[in-house]
Amino acid sequence: MTAAESEPASETTFDVVVVGSGAAGMTAALTAADLGLSVVVVEKDRYYGGSTARSGGGIWVPDNEVLRRAGAGDSPELAATYLDNLVGEQVSADRRRALLEHGPAMLDLVLRRTPVRLEWIPGYSDYYPELPGGLAGGRTVEPRPFDGRALGAELANLQPPYLAAPAGMTVTAAEYKWMNLIARHPRGVLTAARVAVRRMISLARKRPLLALGQALVAGLRAGLQRAEVPVWLSTQLVELETTGDRVTGAVVLRGGTEVRLRARRGVVLAAGGFERNERMRKQYQREPIGTEWTVGAQENTGDAIEAGQRLGAAVELMDDAWWGPSIPLTGGPYFCLSERTLPGCIVVNAAGRRFVNEATPYVDAVHAMYAGNETGVSHIPCWLIADQRYRNRYTFAGLPPRQRFPGRWYKAGVVRSAGTLRELAEAIEVPAEELTAAVERFNGFARRGHDEDFRRGESAYDHYYGDPRLPNPSLAPLEVAPFHAVKIVPGDLGTKGGLRTDADARVLREDGSPIPGLHAAGNASAAVMGNTYAGAGATIGPAMVFGYLAARSIAENDQSTAPPTDSAVPRPRIWRDR
Template identity: 40%
Template sequence: MSAWDATYDFVVVGSGGGSMCAALACKTAGKEALIIEKQSKVGGSTGYSGGVWWLPNNHVMRRHGVPDSYERAREYFDAAVTYQGPGTSPARREAYLRTGPKMAEFLEQQGMQFVYADGWSDYYDTLPGGEPRGRSLLAKLFDVKELGEWAPKLSRYKGVSIPANSNEFPQLFLLKRTWGGKRKAMQLAGRMLYQKLTGKELVSNGAAIQGRMLQIALRENIPIWTETPVRDLIVEDGRVVGVIAMRGGREMRVRAREGVLLNTGGFSHNAEMRRKYQPQPSSSAWTNANPGDTGEVLEAAVAIGGAVDCMEEAWWVVTSLGPNETLPEGARAPDGSPLPFMHHLDLSLPFSIMVDQDGRRFCDEAGAYMEIGQRMYQRQKETGKAVPSWVVMDSRQRKYYPWGTAMQGQVPQQWLDSGYMIKAGSISELAQKCGIDSVGLQDTITRFNGFCESGVDSDYGRGSRAFDRCHGDPTIKPNPNLGPIEQAPFYAVRMYPGDVGTAGGLVTDEYARVLKEDGSLIPGLYATGNCTASVVGRCYPGAGSSIGASFVFGYIAALHASGAQTIW
């Protein structure tokens, strides 16, 4: 028998989305869980994120008069998630969809304050069972100062902190275009004034989720060890019984009576793993994932027999870079760390297209961001001319909408001087400056401008879904996502397949138990979040699919390890 430095019922490695939820579920089951985090910050990738849960058939939807059911959600899930892999098994699909609503009710009982993202449509809402009003939840803005001495330890995106949730940004982007955009900007100004007058610091998105979760966990006396990297898993007689961690400069052997849950994120910042598993070209410099996503605990689980799947996938969100992949002005945090621009909302707006080096479009620019990255890599595989791709803009794109950190009407001189943004008086001149095939680009723009006139994108369906349109400009007719490329000057920027985390990893069953290649269990080992092969496979069916799954399977793992007879 091993000599132990500490013993708990359940040991959770990592502090991301599912971790505090799992620890709270253990507490309600009469068990004691420990959360071990290698970084100084608590909250993992979820704290960095846009902060959304995709939880079909949840009770908050019903409060807003949006009916849903397991059957309808399953119809949509099966239509959208076409990949048939071990992580997307029928049993896991059922576990996710049946447990999600129960988990949401549990969190609300614990003190979570939800906001329904009304109008944030499922990403493929035209499929059977799709919900155009959306199935996504956010957390109410949270005053981070309520955490006291723990406030500096909350995992947060390092960019400018704005007290507005993700679902509010489409309106804010239309500040110069719609009365709704102006009202939303005034509402934001009111919140900022409220903060100044009250001394509060309201955080949004993932920080609001994890700030509230941390507050609840602290209230329930959940032990959380920070700056404690896990070096290895301890296996006895084929069962995972604990972990080896470094805490305070010394090695500690921590026993887990009921099981170990891995919620350690993916490997976006591990260049070697990206070269081994991911499509190429690839770079950890393109990612906006949590800096802790370095993959060593995932590798430790593989070393004891854990099976993996979908390791080539990521939650792709394209980014823009300058010559030689340099970061443009504005793409760094105040502390100097890189923050590559993430382009989703701005790509959805009119007067721009994305093309490869042959000048050809290859995707619905207003569509699901994971799919855009996949299509970029597919085109790269076919032609070798899509990484980088180019976004080509009409002058009205820069006049009407934000891009990166530049507000409406701004074209920073540094962007032009550095070559990050290319400017030209004609399409042929722009093509020449960018090295894009001129004939191909002109043909594409002529065809695209015809789509803008008819309102129908016959090639990729841009603006055909509620998801596209909820991020468009309703003042542009007949399609809010289509605006012609015809008014000089024209602009272009290089686009790369950035990400917010990898999407493949350990194969788990419906109880979040880690499986071997032959389908047998690794007893005592559970996993959730971005270190697993996701239940949504190679698709992103709705806003918050990764966070939703992380919470749900963390909750399931804790209840299963605690001996719950019925979970769903």
């Protein structure tokens, strides 16, 4: 423990104050330290890592060194074409350009200053690979399993994953794909065996292995330890502090005591979105909405966003989120990633009809769910309909093939099963004729290998979690009783809207002018992806890039805001709700 991490003083000064300890905040702090600035990270939660630690840990940063070494076939020109076609003018060209120009350098710094090691996930395609510039082979990289011993005592303070792997296994995103196919493909069996052997070796060596978002966060935290950057846990942002129109620090609550953190050079807000704030969700987003369907970190209540707004900051994209169809399980929502894309299932609305390509990127799937409000036919909740062959073949929400759904899921109304489709329709209160017709029509498409209604299975993305033993990996008929229905609601990984920023991650007012001394990155800022989602890791990758750019912008600004010694100079103002 450094002196800066010991008992709180009433006032402490750093060059940079970072609010939030997810990928955006840690990358900002790491960059600031690399540039020779003193920096502190404050985190509201008792754990560090935020939603990043609860995520899959993928990073979408085009044309980085890991992709180049792997021969992924990317280039700056291809990536720019892809974002131009995908995001377009919804997000300024300079922000899109900043992501692409500085992303590789950001990852180089992370790999140089931390023990994080990354690998390409081949075949995990961009979410719209058929667009010009899209890559069917994908641009997503993920952390290798990380030895938690590198953190020492700080391992105990790492944010837990939202869903632990069974039997304490360490499973990467690339392995997850094949583990789902353990009953269908030899590679699934080999992957499971490799994961099991790795688990036994780690137990024998008393080596705690971390994967996915936890591995990324742990590596970043280890980098901050090396750089002697303090991370204050259980420290809540109270208010931003200004002198004139410039942000010069923050007031935080630590150990029951208010502490004034002076920032000589600037403040970076990286405290996540507002997914856990019921009031804000109802203010900005469409019903039905709430806090019970998100898998974002518990402390993401929009504190940093509202602190910026009180200084006149503009916000954007507040009605949107990093959506994903989710199963409202009794222990918390399950983000439904592969389950709805595997062959042998469809998704129907309250009218018993299909309304979307089930394998579409998850943000688009929830946009389609909310679009039902405009048609007069509710798509929320909707139901994933599958037959027993589907359950015999594939892993589902962590349940191995053939394993029965838990009784508590039935008791909670999350799952219904029946011997016929008509009986199943009655159980979930949809028209039997419509559900039967929807399944029969889909079965015809599946047998012919072409979905004429929603084009499921035409995109390379649709195939990633599919079954390679089938002619179309995304399509199979529903024929084998009993039939099952699983409730689906509009969950999310976090909210997408936040403070408006420029290409240097500076927070902007409504008139487009920057608020001096204030930067934002991650879900505290409006997403550079706009209303869409480029590929797996397009939350974390840009969050890290703009955290990096925030620190660089602060370092390149020669104006220091160190408090003068003249006692006649007015004390900074503290912005509070009155």
